[in-house]
Amino acid sequence: MLALVTAGCSSSLTPDPPPAPDTDAARQVATQLADALEKKDLTPVAFAGTTGAQADTLFQPLVRGMGPVAPQVDVTTVEGTRATLAYRWTFPGVPRPWTYDTTVELVREDGGWRPTWSPSLVQPALDGAHRLSQHRLYPERGELLGEDGDPIVEKRSVVRIGIDKAHLAADRQEASATRLARLVDVDAKAYARLVARSGKEAFVPAIVFRESDPDRPSNRQVFKIPGALPVQDDAMLAPTRDFAAALVGRVGPATADVVKASDGAVTDGDEVGLSGLQKRYDEQLRGTPGVVVQLVATTSGPAGPSSSAPASPSPSTSPESKPATTFEVKAVAGKPLGTTLNVGLQKLAEKVLDRASGGASLVAVRPSTGTVLAAANNEDSDGQPVATAGQVQPGSTFKVVSALALLRAGLKPDSRVECPRTIKVGGRTYENYDDYPSAHLGRIDLRTAFAQSCNTAFIGQRGELGDADLASAAGSLGVGTDYDVGFPAYFGSVPTGGNANARAEAIFGQGKDQVSPLAMALVAASVEAGRTVLPTLIADQRPTSTAKPLTRAEAASLKSLMRGVVTQGSGRRLAGLGGPDVIAKTGTAEYGGKTPPKTHAWMIAAQGDLAVAVYVQDGESGSSSAGPLLEAFLRGAR
Known part of the structure; x- marks a missing residue:
């Protein structure tokens, strides 16, 4: 009996060992915690000795410095009263994730298993006196290079002018932002809103000027505005603001659409190519970002449910508070992009076009290689990007194509053709340009019809051509067939077949004929080179023609016709240029529904190893509007 009582007392005084957790129940609790950590919200989790809300209050400061990045957290093992959590932090565009394991203790409470809060379950090195902080490492953007490796887009000195909120009282920020916006001519309301939304100590740029920009306000003007600062910096820029701008494109902060389309490679704050070559080759030029994650001292005591430790010193006042790097992936600089643009010729082209009234474009190509120089x-x-991708009617410059088609049909430069004052086709009357020389009407040779640009003579020969002959000839001169050349390019469109009027209009560059200045530069280059020339701008993008080859004999005949334009036709202004013989063709294309119609003005030419096309959107004629620009370019290009 006593033995039984003693046994009973012994049983009631000795505590039972904690039961091993039911694996499924424990894993379920650990998985709930992992899900909450992924969402960076611990409020739904019931912790041992504290509520989820209290634990979340301690958790949030630890991860606030990680910004919008959230981890993937998986439960890998549950052994005894301990669960192992596998973390994987993925940073936009950074090739290597940050991975590590933590452990969480499970205790029995209120009939169920609950996790124990500890900063170390977030990251093993967290001790309550530190927090996580990450910042992105931005790579150097690759340079855009021109012919012979000359830098086009490279680091250049700039001045960023903005408001420094750290040194300006909150109640004065709107007024200063408004004054600065007016000084640098940006939207005052939009800039004031941007300043208001930015961080408490942020420097908020209003505008970026090249250091040498004559429009940049003086530092003295900026300093007169409270909180305004001019900050010296550098940026990847072309030699001038307008240098091949439509082709090269621009770089700027990633838009919401760019971030969304990047599939996680780009995030807010990244600088990306937004247009032109900068956009197409952004991945190569942008490089690969890196990241640094550090343990940074907190300004309060250890994070725990019942912490009563004294406050830790501020990171700025204690040598022990220096951040410790716990993970780092270095940024990898972007790779340069080589192009064939000639810096000097591009600047010359832009200077020449400044003389034009209205829209104007110029393309220069090297016939021997097809390289695009300007x-x-x-x-x-x-x-x-009108120069390379515009879509307009070529007018009489297209007669180079038509002449090739007629040569292939059996005509020769000396073949006789009729050039009447007017010609009627399908109920429509076509005529020559207003000041066509009457001395060259009637029965003339093809050479004269080409030099004087007799529309009616070419229309009268349309019956010599099959439905596809004009398009085939165009392809042999680089026009009308699409090629991927690595930059925005339009090679043109030439109709096949059609009714009598469509065929009549196509043969002298009207109707549905469509080209770009680039395409017409290729026409001149092909004639000069004696073979079909396609453009090269990017080193590893060299297209191969799929058209019927242009023969040397055909090119020689075309060259003699185009030389006649200079010696006796509308291109006489080029006859006085020294150096190799110049070949050329002018053109004027009517467009729109007004009476009289508006006109595009064209001139194409080649001299030695340089072929050029000039297009003026609303010009009077090829010789008077485009001619002076082309002449100035050829003279300056020597």
């Missing part, structure tokens, strides 16, 4: 548009082109 592709310029003036300010009136509204930033559009």
Whole structure:
């Protein structure tokens, strides 16, 4: 009996060992915690000895410095009263994730298993006196290079002018932002809103000027505005603001659409290519970002449910508070992009186009290689890549194509053709340009019809051509067939077949004929080179023609016709240029529904190893509007 009582007492005084957790129940609790950590919200989790809300209050300061990045957290093992959590932090565009394991203790409470809060379950080195902080490492953007490796887009000195909120009282920020916006001519309301939304100690740029920009306000003017600062910096820029702008493109902060389309490679704050070559080759030029994650001292005591430790010193006042790097991936600089643009010729082209009234474009190509040396548009082109990708009617410059088709049909430069004052086709009357010389009407040779640009003579020969002959000839001169050349390019469109009027209009560059200045530069280059020339701008993008080859004999005949334009036709202004013989063709294309119609003005030419096309959107004629620009370019290019 006593033995039984003693046994009973012994049983009631000795505590039972904690039961091993039910694996499924424990894993379920650990998985709930992992899900909450992924969402960076611990409020739904019931912790041992504290609530989820209290634990979340301690958790949030630890991860606030990680910004919008959230971890993937998986439960890998549950052994005894301990669960292992595997963390994987992935940073936008950074090739290597940050991975590590932590452990969480599980205790029995209120009939169930609950995790124990500890900073170390977030990251093993967290001790309550430190927090996590990450910052992105931005790579150097690759340079854009021109012919012979000359830098086009490279680091250049700039001045960023903005408001420094750290040194300006909150109640004065709107007024200063408004004054600064007016000084640098940006939207005052939009800039004031940007300043208001930015961090408490942020420097908020209003505008970036090249250091040498004559429009940049003086430092003295900026300093007169409370909180305004001019900050010296550098940025990847072309030699001038307008240098091949439509082709090269621009770089700027990633838009929401760019971030969304990047599939996680780009985030807010990244500088990306937004147009032109900068956009197409952004991945190569942008490089690869890196990241640094550090343990940074907190300004309060250890993070725990019942912490009563004294406050830790501020990081700025204690040598022990220096951040410790716990993870780092270095940024990898972008790779340069080589192009064939000639810096000197591009600047010359832009200077020449400044003389034009209205939109104007110029393309220069090297016939021997097809390399694009210049592709310029003036300010009136509204930033559009007209030089390489415009789609307009070529007018009589297209007679080079038509002449090739007629030569292939059996005509020769000396063949006789009729050049009447007017010609009627399908109920429509076509005529020559207003000041066509009457001395060259009637029965003339093809050479004269080409030099004087007799529309009616070419229309009269349309019956010599099959449905596809004009398009085939165009392809042999680099026009009308699409190729991927690595930059925005339009090679043109030439109709096949059609009714009598469509065929009549196509043969002298009207109707549905469409080209770009680049395409017409290729026409001149092909004739000069004696073979079909396609453009090369990017080193590893060299297209191969799929068209019927242009023969040397055909090119020689075309060259003699184009030389006649200079010696006796509308291109006489080029006859006085020294050096190799110049070949050329002018053109004027009517467009629109007004009476009289508006006209595009064209001139193409080649001299030695340089072929050029000039297009003026609203010009009077090829010889009077485009001619002076082309002449100035050829003279300056020597």
